[in-house]
Amino acid sequence: MPAVSELFGEVAAAVRANADELTELDRAIGDGDHGLNLRRGFDAVAGLGPELDAMPVGKALQKAGMTLVMKIGGASGPLYGSLLMGIGKALPETPALPDFADALQAGVDAVRQRGKSEAGDKTMLDVLAPVCEALRDGVARSLPASRLLDDVAAAAGLGLESTRALVARKGRASFLGERSAGHLDPGARSSQLIVETVCTRLRGGP
Numbered sequence: 001m002p003a004v005s006e007l008f009g010e011v012a013a014a015v016r017a018n019a020d021e022l023t024e025l026d027r028a029i030g031d032g033d034h035g036l037n038l039r040r041g042f043d044a045v046a047g048l049g050p051e052l053d054a055m056p057v058g059k060a061l062q063k064a065g066m067t068l069v070m071k072i073g074g075a076s077g078p079l080y081g082s083l084l085m086g087i088g089k090a091l092p093e094t095p096a097l098p099d100f101a102d103a104l105q106a107g108v109d110a111v112r113q114r115g116k117s118e119a120g121d122k123t124m125l126d127v128l129a130p131v132c133e134a135l136r137d138g139v140a141r142s143l144p145a146s147r148l149l150d151d152v153a154a155a156a157g158l159g160l161e162s163t164r165a166l167v168a169r170k171g172r173a174s175f176l177g178e179r180s181a182g183h184l185d186p187g188a189r190s191s192q193l194i195v196e197t198v199c200t201r202l203r204g205g206p
């Protein structure tokens, strides 16, 4: 396992590299601040650096989640914060792979509650829910790590694509009604980007 600070460093770099795209997606059906917001938040988390590695991974994820809540305005701070804090709280001090699957479920449930939304509403949950399902399924079937990571990344990609046809039922995009269809959801895209970045890094070995 790479260090938590290294993973967040890679996530922050991916968000930075794709911030303009996130902003464009949000401009189409929201208010156009998603790229800037996420960039500010994940840069702050990456800036915590070795402080994150000095604590158990669960505590580090909670710290990262709190940092996102403090640094990101709008809806995405509390939602991504709930995800990371939910995962972090559910992890035992020295987690094994099945613990991560259970903890991700807890994190996704926290996002559901915070956003009062479900998969199908054209939100980040359209990526996170199938990702969680793929992880739990792969763990239950004892898939080899590389296959498991491929499946999880593929689930994220399919989930993201599914948002294009959906009409938004939550968030600012829902004000557009039917006109929100035909666009990818920016929160789903940032979630897919983060999942893909983590999977790629984990697939690459230590």
Ligand SMILES: [Mg+2]
Binding pocket: 026, 030, 031, 032, 033, 034, 074
């Ligand atoms: Mg926005």
